Amino acid sequence: MEWVYFGTSIAILVTMVLAVVRGLIGPTIFDRVLAVNMFGTKTVLFLAVISFLSGRPDFLDLALAYALINFIGVLAVLLFFQSRGVRRDAEAEREADK
Amino acid sequence: MITIVFSLFLLTMLVIVAVGILRTDNLFTAVMLSGIFSLIMAANFFILDAADVALTEAVIGAGISTVLFLGALALTAEYDRSPPVGTWVPLLTSSALGGVIIFATLQAPRLGDPNAVVHKHVAPWYLDRTPELIDVPNVVTAVLASFRGYDTLGEVFVVFIACIGVMSLLGRVRPRRDSIEEDEFDKRTDNLRHHLIPRVVGKMLVPFIVLFGLYVQFHGDFGPGGGFQAGALIAAGVILYSLLEGGPRGRELVPEWFSSLLVALGAFTYTCVGVVSMAMGGRFLDYSVLSHDPVHGQHMGILIIEAGVGMTVTGVMITIFHAFSRRGIR
Amino acid sequence: MDLLLDIASAILLLTGGFFVFVGGFGVMRMPEFFTRMHAASLTDTGGAALILLGLMLQGGLTLVPFKLAAIFLFLFLTSPTASYALANAALLSGVSTACRNETGAPLPENEVDSADSKPASKSVAKTSASRTSGRKTTAKQAAEQAAPKAAARKASKKAAKKPAGKAAKKPARKAAKKAAGKPAGKKS
Numbered sequence: 001m002e003w004v005y006f007g008t009s010i011a012i013l014v015t016m017v018l019a020v021v022r023g024l025i026g027p028t029i030f031d032r033v034l035a036v037n038m039f040g041t042k043t044v045l046f047l048a049v050i051s052f053l054s055g056r057p058d059f060l061d062l063a064l065a066y067a068l069i070n071f072i073g074v075l076a077v078l079l080f081f082q083s084r085g086v087r088r089d090a091e092a093e094r095e096a097d098k
Numbered sequence: 099m100i101t102i103v104f105s106l107f108l109l110t111m112l113v114i115v116a117v118g119i120l121r122t123d124n125l126f127t128a129v130m131l132s133g134i135f136s137l138i139m140a141a142n143f144f145i146l147d148a149a150d151v152a153l154t155e156a157v158i159g160a161g162i163s164t165v166l167f168l169g170a171l172a173l174t175a176e177y178d179r180s181p182p183v184g185t186w187v188p189l190l191t192s193s194a195l196g197g198v199i200i201f202a203t204l205q206a207p208r209l210g211d212p213n214a215v216v217h218k219h220v221a222p223w224y225l226d227r228t229p230e231l232i233d234v235p236n237v238v239t240a241v242l243a244s245f246r247g248y249d250t251l252g253e254v255f256v257v258f259i260a261c262i263g264v265m266s267l268l269g270r271v272r273p274r275r276d277s278i279e280e281d282e283f284d285k286r287t288d289n290l291r292h293h294l295i296p297r298v299v300g301k302m303l304v305p306f307i308v309l310f311g312l313y314v315q316f317h318g319d320f321g322p323g324g325g326f327q328a329g330a331l332i333a334a335g336v337i338l339y340s341l342l343e344g345g346p347r348g349r350e351l352v353p354e355w356f357s358s359l360l361v362a363l364g365a366f367t368y369t370c371v372g373v374v375s376m377a378m379g380g381r382f383l384d385y386s387v388l389s390h391d392p393v394h395g396q397h398m399g400i401l402i403i404e405a406g407v408g409m410t411v412t413g414v415m416i417t418i419f420h421a422f423s424r425r426g427i428r
Numbered sequence: 429m430d431l432l433l434d435i436a437s438a439i440l441l442l443t444g445g446f447f448v449f450v451g452g453f454g455v456m457r458m459p460e461f462f463t464r465m466h467a468a469s470l471t472d473t474g475g476a477a478l479i480l481l482g483l484m485l486q487g488g489l490t491l492v493p494f495k496l497a498a499i500f501l502f503l504f505l506t507s508p509t510a511s512y513a514l515a516n517a518a519l520l521s522g523v524s525t526a527c528r529n530e531t532g533a534p535l536p537e538n539e540v541d542s543a544d545s546k547p548a549s550k551s552v553a554k555t556s557a558s559r560t561s562g563r564k565t566t567a568k569q570a571a572e573q574a575a576p577k578a579a580a581r582k583a584s585k586k587a588a589k590k591p592a593g594k595a596a597k598k599p600a601r602k603a604a605k606k607a608a609g610k611p612a613g614k615k616s
Binding site: 005008011014015031042060063064070074078084 | 434437438441442444445446448449451452453455456461464465468472475476479480482483486487490492495496498499502503506507509510511513514516517518520521523
């Protein structure tokens with residue numbers, strides 16, 4: 001089974017690299033958020049596979065924590081853009097009223 | 099062998115991402131890349147068997163710091179200003195420092211070398227005596243909470259002081275409102291209430307996050323975890339709720355007086371354990387005297403001080419988040 | 429029996445790894461943000477499910493499969509939610525949803541229902557009032573298409589910063605808010 005775990009983790013690592021490249025080249029900021037989100041999911045999988053590869057499946061708690069926490073950041077991004085958009089509109093409106 | 103290869107691979111990625119963070123002038127991009135940075139770091143800690151640190155890095159780096167960075171970003175401009183001085187002096191300084199560090203690593207022992215100095219000093223003693231003196235399976239917890247209780251007390255106070263620093267910067271005062279419309283405006287923008295999917299899923303997950311936090315808190319003697327991680331997880335649950343339902347409702351759930359009380363109470367509890375153990379005839383933070391049986395006393399002491407750490411960290415995270423959300427994530 | 433389990437989990441793991449890789453490849457190669465997101469989110473859930481299932485078969489009768497099942501469940505809940513939030517954030521700040529061909533020119537969009545294209549301001553108003561309905565999103569798309577300054581879309585790769593894109597959108601949104609002010613107020 002070793003080589004199967006190894007192959008899977010290599011596939012995940014390569015995908016992590018692709019996500020990092022996407023995060024570095026952008027072009028929009030949302031591509032970068034996408035890269036972070038994808039990287040987080042890949043980290044969960046990577047940790048799960050690695051904990052089997054190194055024979056310590058009781059360390060899965062970490063992957064569990066990641067799976068629970070990872071999407072809070074993206075929700076914050078949504079909130080950030082939502083309020084920024086509304087705020088900019090409000091400012092534009094105020095200027096137009098003047 | 100495989101783990102070392104993976105670790106080197108991840109470290110290379112880490113360097114690339116770090117250069118990316120330095121090169122960008124868009125702060126939002128920097129925030130996102132630092133999210134990736136801490137995820138890589140956490141995976142690397144995990145590969146190197148440091149499960150407790152990896153858990154901390156995961157919860158704080160991937161979850162909470164992104165939220166707090168975005169809150170800070172909302173209060174400032176999105177673009178970095180070009181540095182005021184020329185690039186020559188910093189470049190020379192940092193390359194000189196880097197050269198010194200690289201020179202120092204030439205003398206460092208190889209990774210995992212059993213004859214390295216750190217492994218000859220007190221570490222074997224900790225490993226040998228933990229089953230006998232403290233009897234918890236997770237030696238990290240024993241070292242952190244008991245053998246090195248002073249250091250951890252110091253860390254708790256560092257977190258405490260950091261919280262005071264942030265509060266004195268951001269303040270408690272309600273920001274000036276232009277009109278009542280502004281309040282109405284806040285109601286529409288500082289929550290995700292009309293986004294049904296995140297709202298339903300998020301509210302479903304909040305109890306699980308808090309439950310998992312409690313598990314990490316009280317399972318810390320046996321597996322990776324402890325007060326720091328648990329505090330961050332529980333705070334993440336509260337932060338998720340506040341993101342979904344808006345700042346005011348989040349402050350109704352955990353009022354600001356309560357979160358700042360938690361900050362103080364946690365540090366106070368930790369110190370009290372030390373003082374009580376002194377009053378019972380031992381040394382400061384010597385838990386063995388807390389009970390008739392020294393090992394049982396150690397267990398009790400570790401449980402209480404971990405609870406104190408958890409309270410402080412939870413309180414600090416929630417207080418800082420509330421301070422940002424009062425100003426509005428916008 | 430053990431051999432069968434091993435083979436099954438090997439197949440699941442390797443297929444999962446392949447899916448994960450395809451997702452990463454898609455994120456690199458797809459031409460537009462939304463197509464990239466589609467590649468990432470689809471293969472994310474598929475690959476994660478296969479890998480976690482494959483690991484579950486190896487766990488034996490311990491706590492491990494349950495933990496893996498919990499991870500599976502949470503990933504299945506959070507990953508689409510994150511995609512939803514991300515797509516919404518991108519849509520809110522005006523990343524173009526129009527597909528382009530290789531030369532960069534927008535493709536003709538047949539699926540946009542022209543009956544929906546009321547005056548731009550109104551349809552945008554609806555979308556900002558209730559963003560949960562997919563149909564309304566198409567309406568916004570149509571509105572953006574109809575808007576005279578839609579040429580600014582070319583610049584929309586940096587939409588958040590480009591003044592042209594903002595200028596095109598601001599009057600529309602402003603009118604939108606006046607129209608939507610009351611219902612939105614009621615909602616919150």
